[in-house]
Amino acid sequence: MSPPQFPPSPTRAISSDGPFRALLLENIHPSAGEMLAAEGFQVERVSSALKPDELAERLKGVHLLGIRSKTTVPLAALEHAENLLAIGAFCIGTNQVDLTSANTHGIPVFNAPFSNTRSVAEMVIAEVIVLTRQLFERSQEVHAGQWRKVATGSHEVRGKTLGIIGYGHIGSQLGVIAEALGMRVLYFDVMTKLPLGNAQPAVTLEELLGASDFVTLHVPALPTTHMMMGAEQIAQMKKGACLINASRGTVVDIDALARALQSQHLGGAAVDVYPEEPESNSDGFVTALQGLPNVVLTPHIGGSTEEAQASIGKEVATSLLKYFKAGASTGAVNFPNIEAPLIPGTHRILNVHRNIPGVLRDINRIVSDLNANIHAQVLSTDANIGYLLMDLDQDVSTPVCEAIAGLETDIKTRILS
Ligand SMILES: NC(=O)c1ccc[n+]([C@@H]2O[C@H](COP(=O)([O-])OP(=O)(O)OC[C@H]3O[C@@H](n4cnc5c(N)ncnc54)[C@H](O)[C@@H]3O)[C@@H](O)[C@H]2O)c1
Numbered sequence: 001m002s003p004p005q006f007p008p009s010p011t012r013a014i015s016s017d018g019p020f021r022a023l024l025l026e027n028i029h030p031s032a033g034e035m036l037a038a039e040g041f042q043v044e045r046v047s048s049a050l051k052p053d054e055l056a057e058r059l060k061g062v063h064l065l066g067i068r069s070k071t072t073v074p075l076a077a078l079e080h081a082e083n084l085l086a087i088g089a090f091c092i093g094t095n096q097v098d099l100t101s102a103n104t105h106g107i108p109v110f111n112a113p114f115s116n117t118r119s120v121a122e123m124v125i126a127e128v129i130v131l132t133r134q135l136f137e138r139s140q141e142v143h144a145g146q147w148r149k150v151a152t153g154s155h156e157v158r159g160k161t162l163g164i165i166g167y168g169h170i171g172s173q174l175g176v177i178a179e180a181l182g183m184r185v186l187y188f189d190v191m192t193k194l195p196l197g198n199a200q201p202a203v204t205l206e207e208l209l210g211a212s213d214f215v216t217l218h219v220p221a222l223p224t225t226h227m228m229m230g231a232e233q234i235a236q237m238k239k240g241a242c243l244i245n246a247s248r249g250t251v252v253d254i255d256a257l258a259r260a261l262q263s264q265h266l267g268g269a270a271v272d273v274y275p276e277e278p279e280s281n282s283d284g285f286v287t288a289l290q291g292l293p294n295v296v297l298t299p300h301i302g303g304s305t306e307e308a309q310a311s312i313g314k315e316v317a318t319s320l321l322k323y324f325k326a327g328a329s330t331g332a333v334n335f336p337n338i339e340a341p342l343i344p345g346t347h348r349i350l351n352v353h354r355n356i357p358g359v360l361r362d363i364n365r366i367v368s369d370l371n372a373n374i375h376a377q378v379l380s381t382d383a384n385i386g387y388l389l390m391d392l393d394q395d396v397s398t399p400v401c402e403a404i405a406g407l408e409t410d411i412k413t414r415i416l417s
């Protein structure tokens, strides 16, 4: 593993004078822009994702960045984003961001862990029924003027087994709805999870694959989930079973899935996510699954409902504003989580520093040398960084902030006045 990349030090304190700028990509719901604008942000909205080079260019002078799943945020985009305070991923997945580099550059990443959970679960339930009743085939035939009234290969879902891989927020919500339809629910997770309703844990992935009529994936994109459904795992599924993937495109070997559908080992599939996805709605798209029978292909819309998007917009904008206005990092996925009430009559200094011995001593020496009184001091650390929140008398806060920003260990410092 390569060593963490820190920005060059010492840095300068980020100005507490506006104007503050927010860049919102990928058609983030207007509710987010409205909330940021109401707090004085100049909000720039872009309907598509940006490529890393263009992102790096557009991030200059930007304080808050909002993305969804299509914008990759690599180290190169963060290196020159000197004013960038935080990133909001207006979705659940955060694998598109180089979380370690964001951490070492003092940039917390916030997401919306539950706002589209229900939308994904409802879509998957719909797909289970659509696949087992071959509704797309029948519909296409009638659209084409054919009347093929058949029952062969068409089944009720009642009494069938739904195998859920990844029994987290989405997987467990899905299990509850599936049981209401009379399905038997089996799940496999690497963590021990509380089974909801009558759901049963499978001891191994193989056990789940061999026992399920429908297998649905709800795991994050991780090195350990990369291609976890390859040719071998697909072969372990029951003949005629259906595979559903609304998690991440890296989790299923699409070519192996296409082969299993062509050979009729699998009876159908529904796929919402792909190893490579277009950056905007105007781009074309090609996958080996196109044209195969009983295959539902959707353009990564599992979480795309008006309810979910409005809720995500508000949730992530709220997190970004709480971080901007009070330094609250609760919920950040890559950052020490701290939060403390603002103390009237004081100024708050927020400092991110390299987590090496002696930093707090150096900071407290600066405070002591300037004869400042500390009203509150909260520190939390992780392997790479320390995140310090400190409330001081107003008359000394600016020189303290500037002196801290000048330390060799400083990553990012600002003052809330
Ligand atoms: N299609 C969409 O529009 C859409 C919408 C929302 C989320 N997602 C994707 O769905 C994923 C799951 O969302 P969630 O909110 O349920 O996440 P979650 O973190 O609540 O649940 C994920 C579960 O997967 C389990 N897991 C991790 N590695 C595993 C492995 N190797 N085998 C089995 N289980 C494993 C975890 O222990 C956890 O319980 C997200 O990470 C995101 O990538 C897609």
Ligand SMILES: O=C(O)CC[C@@H](O)C(=O)O
Pocket: 068, 069, 070, 090, 091, 092, 093, 094, 116, 303
């Ligand atoms: O809205 C998106 O782009 C991503 C939705 C989904 O994959 C998520 O991670 O929440």
